[in-house]
Amino acid sequence: MNFDLTSEQMLLKDSIDRLIANRYGSLEQREAYRKEPFGFSEATWAQFGELGLLGLPFSEQDGGFGGGPVETMIVMEALGRGLALEPYLATVVLGGGFLRLGGNAEQKARYIPQIVEGSLKLxxxxxxxxxxxxxxxxxxxxxxxxxxxxxxxxxxxxxxxxxxxxxxxxxxxxxxxxxxxxxxxxxxxxxxxxxxxxxxxxxxxxxxxxxxxxxxxxxxxxxxxxxxEGFPLLERVVGEAVAALSAEAVGAMEALHQLTVDYLKTRKQFGVAIGNFQTLQHRAVDMLTALEQARSMGMYAAMMLESNDVDERRSALAAAKVQINRSARFIGQEAVQLHGGIGMTMEYIGAHYFKRLTTIECLFGDTPHHLRQVAQAGGLVSSD
CATH class of the missing domain: 2.40.110.10 (Butyryl-CoA Dehydrogenase, subunit A, domain 2)
Structure with missing residues (x-):
């Protein structure tokens, strides 16, 4: 199976990565956005609209750009790396998902263009x-x-x-x-x-x-x-939110791991960088392993969203959330341990990654909840 991004997806990734790097280049920028009336940057939200990000998952017939789960994954990973505050999950993935999958022609025509242009938030x-x-x-x-x-x-x-x-x-x-x-x-x-x-x-x-x-x-x-008869639609859209959150968590974990490795290379003890100590190198590698496990399951979640088998889709998303939650907790706690006291101070961005990952762990189901769903489904692989 080919996991490489297409040329169009690579262009999308480059665009959103540049935007987030520019708008969320420092903790000071993020804190300034938090002080705005709704707790995020309206200017950045407008740029999302200009780049077509707000219309990404909607069909061209409805005024969107016809993107799928992989495109949403790309955007959410970038938002996770930057710890972005804008309500993309609430408006585009959740609210937009209900309109896209359950709205009638009149509802779509009324609301989706407003979402795409950035004037309507859900x-x-x-x-x-x-x-x-x-x-x-x-x-x-x-x-x-x-x-x-x-x-x-x-x-x-x-x-x-x-x-x-x-x-x-x-x-x-x-x-x-x-x-x-x-x-x-x-x-x-x-x-x-x-x-x-x-x-x-x-x-x-x-x-x-x-x-x-x-x-x-x-x-x-x-x-x-x-x-x-709203439950199947509710479950379907929340499943898309779980996949989107998984991608966001992967982006946040990737940034936190890189932040930790950079710290190990610069923090000195006994006259040498602590990254020279083999035990700490092993712990950084363990973090990378957890990250790649989460990345694989995040991709799996995105692919399984298009499955027409409800039970298969439900168990796949639950399994992905279990691994995402486990990796998020492990990477977050290891980052704090390897940083020492600075890893828990609000003046250091690493602590904010830790808090976001901890929140994602509880959104739309914690680890025991999703593990129970996987068990009730008999696991991901049939025993027959």
Whole structure:
């Protein structure tokens, strides 16, 4: 199998790498962006639009550029290397994914061009306090009325919720709280009457919100996909987010490993660089091994997104997340140990990589959660 990038993909990689290197060349630049109103650089977001990155996964018919999972992987790796703050995951991968896979012609025509030009930002309002990582555990209720639906409930840890203009909201229209059937997805405007949000800074320097829906009225036209049948779409798009996060983690791990190797070459003890000590060399190699294992599984996740076998796709993504989580924890902890005290100071960018990797480890399922899914599927390789 050929894993080399095509010439077009190489051009994309060169473009995004140059942009991120320019916009995120130092910790000071990143901290300056965090102080902007929504916690990221609007100027950088505009450049994403100019380069076509915001329209990358959408079809040409919908106004995009017809990219696939590999193109998304390339972009997310670059964002991970730069510790970028822009809501690409929330808007393009998650919000855009729901529109791309579940939106009707009218919804696509209305919203996708705005995403592509950078004027519309989205967020997924899915997680609830009692649910942990169970996508079907939804207590938020949407009650049918003559005009449409009335939504009541609360969503937690809505990534980039403060900057979103439009939310994709999962709500229960029938069935019991943990049933997969009876879940419906809605598009809800951020300024809808009865919608309130409380925003806070996350441990990795990003933003998230608690969203409350109190008799929020939406029309029937706001339904994404079929009523009561939103779970397969929800699972599919969250799977794409897992693959995207895997790529971002690989980029962050690659940067942190390089940062650690450079530190070993310059930090001196007993009159010599500590990189001359064989034990530390072995530990740096162990970090590289973990990185390459994660990179392989990140590629595997991207390739398996296009599988039509739901069970095969689910187990592949779960297995990829397990390896990504393990590698992220190992590389992050080793980087801190090899750096010493400076590795935990907020004035050093290595600590910020560590915090982002730790956050990614818990997003959309931690290691035990995904390991359990792989086990329930009987592993990646059939025993028959």
């Amino acid at each position: 967020a997924l309002a899915q997680s609830e306090r009692q649910a942990r990582f169970d996508l079907s555990d939804i207590a938020t209720v949407a009650r049918k009325t003559k005009e449409g639906y009335v939504i009541n409930g609360r969503k937690s840890v809505v990534l980039s919720g403060d900057s979103a203009d439009l939310f994709v909201v999962s709500a229960r229209t029938s069935g019991e709280r943990r049933d997969q059937n009876g879940i419906t997805l809605f598009l809800v405007e951020a300024d809808a009457l009865g919608l309130t949000r409380h925003t806070y800074t996350t441990q990795d320097g990003g933003r998230a919100s608690e969203i409350t829906f109190s008799d929020v009225t939406v029309s029937s036209d706001s339904v994404l996909g079929a009523v009561d």
